[in-house]
Amino acid sequence: MHVLCALVLCVVLGGPAPAQVLYGSLTGNVTDASGGAVPGARVEALNAGTGIAKEAVTDDRGAYLFTDLQTGAYKLTVSAPSFRTVVQERVAVNANTVVRVDTHLEISQVAESVTVTSEAARLQTDRAEVSAQLETSQVTDLPITAGRNFQQLYKLIPGASTPADAHSDAGNPQRALVTNFNGVSRSNNNTRLDGATVSYPWLPHIVAYVPPAEAVETVNIVTNSFDAEQGMAGGAAVSVAIKSGTNDYHGSLHEFHTNSALKARNFFFLGNQTPKNIFNQFGGTFGGPIKKNKLFFFGDWERTVRRQNASAFRTVPTDALRQGDFTGTGALIYDPDTGSPDGSGRQLFADQRIPASHIDAAAAKMIALIPAPTLSGFANNYFATGTYEFNRDNFDFKVNYNPATRASMFARYSISPSDIFDPPSLGPAGGDALAGGQPGRAPGRIQSAAVGGTYTVSPRVLVDCNIGFTRQRLGAQNVDIDKNYGLDFLNIPGTNGPDRLQGGYPRFIIFGYSSIGNPNVSNPFLFRDNQYVTVGNVGWVKGSHSLRFGGEYTYYTINHFQPQAANGPRGGFNFTGGLTALRGGASPTQFNGWADFLLGLPQA
Structure with missing residues (x-):
């Protein structure tokens, strides 16, 4: 179990509030033809999709700020007495971003409006993040x-x-x-x-x-x-x-x-x-x-x-191997019940066949479930x-x-x-x-x-x-x-x-x-x-x-x-071939491994 508790404090001076992870922000400055600030201008941000509008008023610096805006396309309307109204269409606001739209107002004696269809600047200038x-x-x-x-x-x-x-x-x-x-x-x-x-x-x-x-x-x-x-x-x-x-x-x-x-x-x-x-x-x-x-x-x-x-x-056993018949394999299959406990002195099974009476009952049941070979040979034969x-x-x-x-x-x-x-x-x-x-x-x-x-x-x-x-x-x-x-x-x-x-x-x-x-x-x-x-x-x-x-x-x-042990709760058995090989003789082959399985003699 992992628990994390975090308390963060973010302070930004001299600029707009940071955008929120789930929402976007819209900011800008409203100026007149000479570049002077226009305080008290009314700014409306209308979500074109939902019809939800938010309003703000520019401060003494002519700045406005909208935060917690839902993502989408906005229509920005800026108006002030004695100035032409400016409408900025299709201002895209995305989550965790600050969009800047600066507006220049022109003096007008009659009620007029100017519609701007150009896109807002894509260069991020109000946040330091990449x-x-x-x-x-x-x-x-x-x-x-x-x-x-x-x-x-x-x-x-x-x-x-x-x-x-x-x-x-x-x-x-x-x-x-x-x-x-x-x-x-x-x-x-x-x-x-x-x-x-x-x-x-x-x-x-x-x-x-x-x-x-x-x-x-x-x-x-x-x-x-x-x-x-x-x-x-x-x-x-x-x-x-x-x-x-x-x-x-x-x-x-x-x-x-x-x-x-x-x-x-x-x-x-x-x-x-x-x-x-x-x-x-x-x-x-x-x-x-x-x-x-x-x-x-x-x-x-x-x-x-x-x-x-x-x-x-x-690789699956052939029909002959399923019955314990190793003739034709060239393998040497030794009887583990003979010789010394250390594996020396063991005797070969007669005719390289394991008697049916020696085949383990559990092994016989599993053998009956294994599909027969579809190809010839002893390896990659299925x-x-x-x-x-x-x-x-x-x-x-x-x-x-x-x-x-x-x-x-x-x-x-x-x-x-x-x-x-x-x-x-x-x-x-x-x-x-x-x-x-x-x-x-x-x-x-x-x-x-x-x-x-x-x-x-x-x-x-x-x-x-x-x-x-x-x-x-x-x-x-x-x-x-x-x-x-x-x-x-x-x-x-x-x-x-x-x-x-x-x-x-x-x-x-x-x-x-x-x-x-x-x-x-x-x-x-x-x-x-x-x-x-x-x-x-x-x-x-x-x-x-x-x-x-x-x-x-x-x-x-x-x-x-989730089981993490070598064999898990079901159990597991490894048949390496060592119990039907001769100590000091040739190394065990795949046939010795199969013989160990037939006899029900795992080594691990």
Whole structure:
């Protein structure tokens, strides 16, 4: 269990208050034609999507400031008596950024207005941090590979390494990517989703939840000169915002599909073979008003389905070896019941055959489950094949409410159930997973929730707060877990246990042969990891000084079940071949390993 409590104080003098992680700020100076300040000018910032307007009045320096603005496009209107009104269209405000729009007013004797359509300056001059912004158009329009993970676009950020896959699908069903920034450890990044920490406490270099690309509003990445509010980050502080509803109904549908028919044939495959490889990702988004200018919603759903042929060569015993017949192998199989205890003086089995009466009962039961060879020879003589299955859904639902011009709030809930199946390579006899992950089925469920709000106490005092929660429920279990096969089927004392998670076959490692049973010592596993975060901030503007005070409390819990011993609770046995070899003679071969197994004589 890990607990972190942080109290931060941020003081900025002679400039605008810092932008908030969840919100943006808009600032500027209003001057006349001579460059003199225009105090008392009225400035309105209207969110073009929601119709929510905020007002400010310029001070003696002609400066104005809006903080805690929801991300989106704004229309900025500046007016003052005896001056032409200036309207600035399409001012983009993103989370954790300060946008500066300086305005020059011209004297006019009649009521006139000037509309400016040029974009606001993109150069960040009001904050010292080094940051980059990924906007909706980039996330949805730039080409990214199958899976459409917005983290793939980190490669556009200066100082970022190429994002890479990490860990098995069972342990990382979101397929979160690993990146380091500016050479700092990949574990030193901190990612938040609408303010909720979505780091992975057990594997801190990846995140617990990755929203669909079509649901992402903006991604802000700070890589240097971090603000005090962006704690727990040495590499990058990443803030992801889910889209919000607006006064208009908007929706979208998408599908990305590829299969083996669309792929080129592997040069080394015979004929026109193209193994099964189906990837299908589809979903949609929809959002709009519940009550215009007040209450909005946004929701999305995405399903990812993958079906892929998994295959590998494995080594299994021939029909003759299953019966204890080693003739034709060239191996020397010695009877461990003869000779001295140290292994010297042993006698060969007659005709290189182990009598049926000597074959261990548990070994005989396992042999009956091992598939027959599909190829000739004694090694790599079985071509194992199966279908790997991956299923995942992502749901996000967000509500924004603006009860008054002084207050705003939001709530978001995300959930992602997943189900993965990696078939054992030897079928009923078990073996390792064909696709290289956790053998058997791996169910999972990720949940993330966030609630936040802002309140303007006075034109000079603003308060914002948010709380977040993320829970990971991950697990993996082999297909044999529901029965104590070691104890009840093979009748081997000391295997399995009273708990369901201790069920299944023991681990059989046979020198020279593919492992049978469940050779994965970390299977099964069960993770229940929770993350809680609470943040509160107060912004205070006094004359030309801007101060921001804040506190954050973060609480992690790691609740795991996962075997870490060599053989786990099911038990395990190693057959090295030494017990059917002659001390001082030739080194044991794979056939000695198999003979040890037939006789039920493990060495570990």
